[in-house]
Amino acid sequence: MEKNRYDLIVIGGGPGGYSAAIAAAKEGLSVLLFEGGAIGGTCLNEGCIPAKYLLDKAAALEKVRALTDKEIFREPGMFSFKKIQKGREEVIKKLTGGVAYLLKANGVRVIHSFASLTEAGKAECEGQVYEAEDIIIATGSKSMSIPIPGAEYTINSTQALALERVPRRLVIIGGGVIGMELASAYCSYGSEVTVLEAMPELFPAEDERMIAYLKKELVKRGIRICTGCKVKVIEKAGQSRRVFFEGEKPEELYGDTVILAAGRKAVYQGIDVKKLGLALTGKKEIRVDEHMQTSVPHIYAIGDAIGGYQLAHAAYAEGEAAIAHIVGKEEMPLPGKRSGVPVMPRCIYTMPPYGATGLTLSEAEDKGIDAVRGEFSYSGNGMALAEGATGLVQVVMDRESERTIGVQIVGEGAPELLAFAALSVKEGMTVKEWQRLIVAHPSLSEMIKEAALDCFGKSVHGAVR
Ligand code: NAI
Numbered sequence: 255m256e257k258n259r260y261d262l263i264v265i266g267g268g269p270g271g272y273s274a275a276i277a278a279a280k281e282g283l284s285v286l287l288f289e290g291g292a293i294g295g296t297c298l299n300e301g302c303i304p305a306k307y308l309l310d311k312a313a314a315l316e317k318v319r320a321l322t323d324k325e326i327f328r329e330p331g332m333f334s335f336k337k338i339q340k341g342r343e344e345v346i347k348k349l350t351g352g353v354a355y356l357l358k359a360n361g362v363r364v365i366h367s368f369a370s371l372t373e374a375g376k377a378e379c380e381g382q383v384y385e386a387e388d389i390i391i392a393t394g395s396k397s398m399s400i401p402i403p404g405a406e407y408t409i410n411s412t413q414a415l416a417l418e419r420v421p422r423r424l425v426i427i428g429g430g431v432i433g434m435e436l437a438s439a440y441c442s443y444g445s446e447v448t449v450l451e452a453m454p455e456l457f458p459a460e461d462e463r464m465i466a467y468l469k470k471e472l473v474k475r476g477i478r479i480c481t482g483c484k485v486k487v488i489e490k491a492g493q494s495r496r497v498f499f500e501g502e503k504p505e506e507l508y509g510d511t512v513i514l515a516a517g518r519k520a521v522y523q524g525i526d527v528k529k530l531g532l533a534l535t536g537k538k539e540i541r542v543d544e545h546m547q548t549s550v551p552h553i554y555a556i557g558d559a560i561g562g563y564q565l566a567h568a569a570y571a572e573g574e575a576a577i578a579h580i581v582g583k584e585e586m587p588l589p590g591k592r593s594g595v596p597v598m599p600r601c602i603y604t605m606p607p608y609g610a611t612g613l614t615l616s617e618a619e620d621k622g623i624d625a626v627r628g629e630f631s632y633s634g635n636g637m638a639l640a641e642g643a644t645g646l647v648q649v650v651m652d653r654e655s656e657r658t659i660g661v662q663i664v665g666e667g668a669p670e671l672l673a674f675a676a677l678s679v680k681e682g683m684t685v686k687e688w689q690r691l692i693v694a695h696p697s698l699s700e701m702i703k704e705a706a707l708d709c710f711g712k713s714v715h716g717a718v719r
Contacts, residue, residue, distance in 0.1 A: 256363065256371040260286045263377050263386040264579065266539040267370050267527070268295020270569030271351055271392030277577045279360040286384055288377065290368030290523070294350040296558075297566040300412040303349060305435055307342040308415065309603050312442035316475075316605060318644055335420050342415070344389055346593045368522040374550050374686060388552045388580050389542060392527055392569070395558030396519040400427075404488030407495050408514035411436065417511070421445050425497050425509035427485050431454045431602050433515035434472070441477050446506060448478040450485055451497050457602070461614040464662045467646055468608050475605070482656030488512060520559045537561055545579035546572050549624070554580070563598055578596065595659050599682045601669040606645050609668035612660035612679035615650050624653045628708030630701040630716050632665050637696040641666060656705060657682035675702055684711050 260283075264275045275287045284492070292299045311333070318331035349486030357364055365451070369377040371391070377384045394485030397410040410556045411432045420443040441447045456479065457465045473479060480623045483501040492497075499505055520539040527534065533541040533549035539561030546554045554576040557569035578584065595612050602608040618625035632638035632645040645665015651658050661675035678688075688706040695700045700715075707713040 258382060258384045258410075260284045260363075260384065260386045262286070262388050262390065263288070263369075263384060264390045264392060265371060265377065266295065266392035266394055266559075267291075267293045267353075267357075267364070268392060268394050268557060268569065269297045270394075270573050271295070271390065272357060273570045274390050274392065274556060274573030274577055275362045276360045277357055277574055278580070279362050281577060281581045281583075283581070285362045286377075286386065287362050287364045288369035288379060289364060289366060292350060293354050293357070293364070294346075298349050298353065300344055300380055300564055301691070304342045304346060304415045305411075305432075305439070306603060307345050307362065308338065309435060309441045309605070311341070312439045314607050315442050317642070333443075336418075337524075339416070339418070341411075345363035353704065360459060361677070362447060368524050370526065371553075372526045372529045374530065374552050376477065388571070390546075390556065390576055391522060391548070391555040391559055392557045392573070393522045393525060393559045395564055396521050397514070398517045398519045400514065400516050402427075402485050404495075405514065406492075407488045408512045409513055412500070412514065414511075414513045414515075421509070421511035423493070423494070423507075423509045423511075424448070425450065425507060425512045426515060426516035427497075427512065428438065428517065429453075429479060429481065429572050430515060430517065433513070434604050435515055436479050437479075438472065438475075441472075441475055446478075447476070448480065448509070448560070450483040450497070451479065451481045452484055452488070454482045456481060457608075460608070460610055461648065461662045462616065464608065464610075464646065464648055464664050468602070468604065468664045470607055471644070501650070518558065518564055520561055522559055527657070535561060544575070546576035547579065563600070565598070565600070568598060577713060595679060595682075597676050599669075599672040599676050601672065603669065606665045607668040608662075608664050609672040609675070610660070610662040611672055611676040612658070613650060614660055614662065618650055618652070618659055623659065625650050625659065626653045626709045628705045628713065628716075630705040630708060630713065632701065634704075634715055635696070635698065635701050637698050637700070638665070640696065642699070643667070647671075647701040647705040649702065649709060651706065651709040656684070656685045656710070657707060658684075658688075661705075665698075665704075669692060671698055671702060673698055685712065 262285045264271045264287045275285045278285045315331040315391035321327040369379040424445040424447045426449045429449045437447045444519045485499045485501045487498045494508045540555040556572035558564045599611045628649045630647045648662045650660035658678045704713045708716045
């Protein structure tokens with residue numbers, strides 16, 4: 255007979271929940287995980303991973319096209335969207351199967367059903383009561399709807415990733431991470447893409463100059479981006495949709511498919527917030543302290559349900575912080591919480607992709623830091639030229655301490671380069687340390703070193719200023 259008392263109950267099996275469950279089991283805790291949907295949550299099943307599968311094939315297609323344009327390849331890329339979608343499903347299956355195996359191998363009991371939580375220390379599921387000393391809520395988020403007449407004629411990002419056919423005309427409402435990644439992928443597959451973004455600029459929290467560069471590259475690829483555009487009404491027009499919006503003047507356009515990507519909001523299905531007395535933030539996310547403790551003792555919350563960076567790797571880190579606190583290990587504050595320099599890597603997997611860690615120049619200035627900026631263009635890097643990649647790297651340093659405080663990259667390899675960049679920000683690498691660091695040649699990584707040295711006019715291969 256299965257027991258019903260555990261050291262820890264985790265509610266939600268997305269990246270935050272499943273990784274916290276495994277980490278806790280590795281610390282010797284007995285762990286029960288409830289997942290009512292699919293193991294792996296949004297990220298593995300209907301978010302990051304399937305999106306990256308579609309984007310990777312789109313990038314391969316663009317590469318073949320570029321080589322065909324140069325007459326290096328003789329045939330332009332012909333592709334089967336049906337096979338691409340099949341491949342996406344296979345990758346999801348493989349990855350979710352891998353996570354299920356890891357949970358089992360680490361001795362985590364998984365109940366494939368939704369649990370409800372009405373008091374600390376107890377979860378209920380299908381008439382059974384399960385008890386635990388500590389509980390972690392990792393219930394995630396869902397696509398946000400917006401009150402526009404005709405919103406029912408739109409599809410969400412989950413549906414957008416699983417389309418059977420490439421839409422001829424695609425309208426995307428919301429130029430955030432999801433909107434721009436889908437725009438980038440479907441543009442490569444041949445859709446005529448228009449993005450309608452309400453804010454005056456894309457990604458206002460990121461580096462203005464680098465985002466302007468990214469936007470220029472995306473527009474060059476044929477994506478129409480309308481910023482400062484408010485969608486008024488969506489109507490059905492035969493098999494198509496007519497979208498009325500207002501920018502500088504009222505306009506309308508037709509789309510075979512309209513995607514609504516206007517943000518995600520925290521969900522806490524089955525969690526009786528009122529009865530438990532859980533404090534919420536103004537955005538109705540679960541409020542936590544730096545150890546991920548909610549306002550109720552022994553109840554923790556992590557991942558999208560607490561807002562902040564709605565990123566899988568943020569959820570991993572939050573899970574680790576919660577487990578460290580539960581087992582009484584040395585405090586593990588999230589990197590940057592103390593120094594005021596948020597190291598958290600942020601990626602936009604468009605083509606070209608964007609990656610950033612630490613502070614932008616304007617954020618540094620707002621904090622009263624005398625910051626200096628260095629840059630290096632992909633056009634000066636041997637590896638980038640060999641690969642046919644274009645882009646720009648920017649490093650922000652503190653003029654006084656000569657320490658690295660931020661890195662922003664637009665260009666091929668940006669998300670991978672970020673690991674190295676994030677380490678340099680976390681460690682606050684100085685100019686001297688950059689000079690002593692040997693980076694493989696040829697490699698894209700060389701550009702980060704060059705951009706860092708450029709902050710103080712010491713870049714060897716950079717433009718002379
Ligand atoms: P988001 O908050 O990044 O972007 C939503 C955008 O929609 C905003 O720019 C907003 O101004 C715009 N918007 C809202 N209402 C609108 C309207 N009525 N008309 C036009 N524009 C409107 O949210 P998104 O893209 O849905 O992503 C949700 C979360 O998922 C994000 O927090 C993101 O961090 C995460 N995510 C991360 C990825 C990554 O790390 N690469 C990939 C995909 C999602």
